[in-house]
Amino acid sequence: MAHSGPMTDWRKAKLPVIAFLAPATIIYTLFMIYPLLDSIRLSFYATPSGGEAAFVGLDNYRTILADPDWASVFWNSFWNNMKFFAVHMLVQNPIGIALAGILSLPQLRFRNTYRTMMIMPTMLSVVIVGFIWQLILSPVWGVGADLLDIVGLKSLFGPWLGKEASALITLSFISVWQWVGIPLMLIYAALLAIPDDLVDAAVVDGATHFEVFIHIKLPLVLPTVAMVSILTFVGNFNAFDLIYAVKGALAGPNFSTDIMGTLFYRTFFGYQLQLGNPHLGATVASLMFLIILGGVLFYLFAIQRRLARYQM
Amino acid sequence: MSNKVLAKGLAGALAASVALVPMLASAGELVIESWRNDDIDIWNDKIIPAFNEEHPDIKVSFKPTPPTEYNASVNAKLAGGTAGDLITCRPFDASLELFKQGNLAPLDDLNGMDNFSDVAKSAWQTDDGSATFCLPMASVIHGFIYNKEAFEEVGVDVPNTREEFYAALDKIKEDGSYIPMAMGTADQWEAATMGFQNIGPNYWNGEAGRKALIDGSGKFTDAAYVDTFKELATWKNYLPSGFEAISYPDAQNLFSLGRAAVYPAGSWDISLFNNQADFEFGAFPPPAAAGADTCYISDHTDIALGLNANSENAAEAKLFLEWMTGSEFAELYSNALPGFFSLSNHKVEVTDPVASEFVSWRQECESTIRNSYQILSRGTPNLENELWNLSAQVINETLSPEEAASAAEAGLAKWYAPHQ
Numbered sequence: 021m022a023h024s025g026p027m028t029d030w031r032k033a034k035l036p037v038i039a040f041l042a043p044a045t046i047i048y049t050l051f052m053i054y055p056l057l058d059s060i061r062l063s064f065y066a067t068p069s070g071g072e073a074a075f076v077g078l079d080n081y082r083t084i085l086a087d088p089d090w091a092s093v094f095w096n097s098f099w100n101n102m103k104f105f106a107v108h109m110l111v112q113n114p115i116g117i118a119l120a121g122i123l124s125l126p127q128l129r130f131r132n133t134y135r136t137m138m139i140m141p142t143m144l145s146v147v148i149v150g151f152i153w154q155l156i157l158s159p160v161w162g163v164g165a166d167l168l169d170i171v172g173l174k175s176l177f178g179p180w181l182g183k184e185a186s187a188l189i190t191l192s193f194i195s196v197w198q199w200v201g202i203p204l205m206l207i208y209a210a211l212l213a214i215p216d217d218l219v220d221a222a223v224v225d226g227a228t229h230f231e232v233f234i235h236i237k238l239p240l241v242l243p244t245v246a247m248v249s250i251l252t253f254v255g256n257f258n259a260f261d262l263i264y265a266v267k268g269a270l271a272g273p274n275f276s277t278d279i280m281g282t283l284f285y286r287t288f289f290g291y292q293l294q295l296g297n298p299h300l301g302a303t304v305a306s307l308m309f310l311i312i313l314g315g316v317l318f319y320l321f322a323i324q325r326r327l328a329r330y331q332m
Numbered sequence: 333m334s335n336k337v338l339a340k341g342l343a344g345a346l347a348a349s350v351a352l353v354p355m356l357a358s359a360g361e362l363v364i365e366s367w368r369n370d371d372i373d374i375w376n377d378k379i380i381p382a383f384n385e386e387h388p389d390i391k392v393s394f395k396p397t398p399p400t401e402y403n404a405s406v407n408a409k410l411a412g413g414t415a416g417d418l419i420t421c422r423p424f425d426a427s428l429e430l431f432k433q434g435n436l437a438p439l440d441d442l443n444g445m446d447n448f449s450d451v452a453k454s455a456w457q458t459d460d461g462s463a464t465f466c467l468p469m470a471s472v473i474h475g476f477i478y479n480k481e482a483f484e485e486v487g488v489d490v491p492n493t494r495e496e497f498y499a500a501l502d503k504i505k506e507d508g509s510y511i512p513m514a515m516g517t518a519d520q521w522e523a524a525t526m527g528f529q530n531i532g533p534n535y536w537n538g539e540a541g542r543k544a545l546i547d548g549s550g551k552f553t554d555a556a557y558v559d560t561f562k563e564l565a566t567w568k569n570y571l572p573s574g575f576e577a578i579s580y581p582d583a584q585n586l587f588s589l590g591r592a593a594v595y596p597a598g599s600w601d602i603s604l605f606n607n608q609a610d611f612e613f614g615a616f617p618p619p620a621a622a623g624a625d626t627c628y629i630s631d632h633t634d635i636a637l638g639l640n641a642n643s644e645n646a647a648e649a650k651l652f653l654e655w656m657t658g659s660e661f662a663e664l665y666s667n668a669l670p671g672f673f674s675l676s677n678h679k680v681e682v683t684d685p686v687a688s689e690f691v692s693w694r695q696e697c698e699s700t701i702r703n704s705y706q707i708l709s710r711g712t713p714n715l716e717n718e719l720w721n722l723s724a725q726v727i728n729e730t731l732s733p734e735e736a737a738s739a740a741e742a743g744l745a746k747w748y749a750p751h752q
């Protein structure tokens with residue numbers, strides 16, 4: 021094709037570029053960017069009972085972060101959210117990596133069956149997952165106590181979902197059980213992309229499967245692991261549904277399972293006799309956004325740049 | 333992805349309302365918003381057909397939302413202008429706020445409004461009583477439902493005093509074949525509603541105590557409230573093991589499967605037990621201390637129906653509301669839904685034996701409503717939601733009765749002038 025200069029090139033390319041960008045731009049602007057900006061705008065207003073919304077500047081942020089009632093609730097939900105995230109990072113992702121490592125072993129049989137079974141919970145609705153686990157762990161009807169009885173550990177069984185000390189951890193494990201398929205799939209795909217000759221060379225040099233995994237495969241999939249971590253972070257700080265399905269918006273007992281998503285819901289929409297406050301709710305949502313933004317920026321600048329990438 | 337929740341919050345409400353626009357567009361069809369999703373058959377098979385016998389040209393549809401989501405969804409729909417014509421009203425502040433925002437129309441001039449007593453209307457009036465904005469439908473009564481066969485088998489009688497009540501529970505526990513009391517604290521509200529508000533009026537003398545809390549002369553740290561929490565704290569001895577993780581439906585099932593002897597109830601539980609329990613059951617009011625000369629029951633004004641101020645079918649909706657003030661509706665509603673007691677002055681024959689037992693306590697005992705509903709749940713922290721948390725914690729033993737009482741008082745003192 022003859023090139024007649026950059027100007028014509030751009031003019032020619034203009035239409036397709038706009039056409040390709042348009043759907044995503046329009047949809048994201050309409051359904052993501054606009055609501056996001058509008059919700060931030062909403063957080064700068066307040067509506068007195070029966071009156072019109074008025075601009076109040078940062079008052080709502082001051083209320084949430086400085087008023088002792090709101091601040092204690094907010095930071096409680098923040099730390100609970102951190103615990104929720106920590107369990108996912110320490111349990112879900114290592115298990116996901118380990119399972120992906122095992123699945124990618126060349127001599128494994130029934131690989132596809134295992135893969136399907138492990139991704140299955142991810143495809144279930146959260147409401148169903150919450151319901152199933154509530155039943156399994158129920159002290160009245162649950163099979164949990166009977167299963168522990170078989171291995172002689174029945175004395176360890178307790179109403180875990182109802183105890184302040186264990187409710188959040190239990191819910192985190194339920195969430196881990198549901199979502200472990202995602203890191204598994206992503207890391208498995210990355211592992212498959214590793215050329216066989218690298219592994220073969222290591223095997224010829226006498227490395228065991230475990231050594232191959234630790235010294236060759238893991239460093240090569242580290243960028244994927246980092247991506248999984250940031251997805252986990254964003255997903256966990258946006259989490260709401262499982263807690264709401266199992267514990268309701270009051271996230272009991274004594275708010276021990278309250279995370280930022282449930283706090284947002286309660287504040288924005290209200291709960292039982294507590295009336296919703298869209299402005300304070302939008303403030304909570306904006307703070308969630310800032311926390312997630314902070315986490316993502318930290319990842320981009322402090323972690324992603326330092327990751328060694330290898331050309332394969 | 334990071335703005336997903338924000339989008340969810342705002343666009344969710346938007347999407348919900350957009351989805352409802354076509355429904356409203358069909359003119360002349362009345363849409364009733366309600367949280368009573370259990371009652372959909374009764375409305376569709378009994379109440380609406382009865383109304384259509386008189387007004388065959390008005391089409392009515394009953395569109396319930398699950399109870400826990402109702403307030404959030406109806407508020408969002410009203411704000412977005414997509415709510416139904418008739419709005420089922422929660423008592424007191426939730427509806428009062430809707431009225432103040434101009435979302436509910438005043439109903440003072442509705443024909444038939446004089447069929448309701450002032451007490452019945454008080455839950456849906458402005459604080460000064462100058463405007464009524466919802467038509468009272470029904471109240472619910474708290475008490476205890478018991479398994480008659482279990483009582484016979486263990487050999488205990490229906491208790492008349494608090495001492496007899498706990499002696500009976502002890503005996504059932506000792507016998508071991510039944511769980512003495514079916515309740516859990518997982519959902520929190522049962523502990524407050526079926527527990528605290530059920531047994532409490534006998535301690536704080538019903539309306540007198542409730543009004544004292546409102547004018548500030550009574551405090552949650554008073555003996556009456558501490559003692560209520562103390563009695564509640566003893567319940568853990570009688571609840572099934574692992575009650576911390578037992579939900580409301582679990583407790584209902586434990587009772588209706590015949591595994592428990594006593595069930596702390598709201599009268600609305602009757603119809604479920606009628607359908608599911610294959611044993612005979614009865615009811616008794618929360619027993620007062622021996623020697624008390626008056627007994628008190630929680631007879632809570634629970635449900636009413638209001639008119640969406642922006643309804644395009646206001647004339648038809650008013651016809652429906654007027655029909656609801658009549659004796660036919662009172663009779664139909666009270667008997668189709670045993671356990672919901674009509675608030676109108678019409679003489680209604682309640683045919684269900686357990687429901688009529690519940691309603692008979694109105695003659696023997698003084699009625700009161702839940703003390704957290706009027707005015708006291710207006711601020712932050714919200715008293716009703718606080719009581720859920722505190723009552724559950726008292727039973728779970730993570731708070732002592734004294735700590736719970738002072739926490740409730742401290743919460744109120746934060747925003748309510750008479751308690752400061």
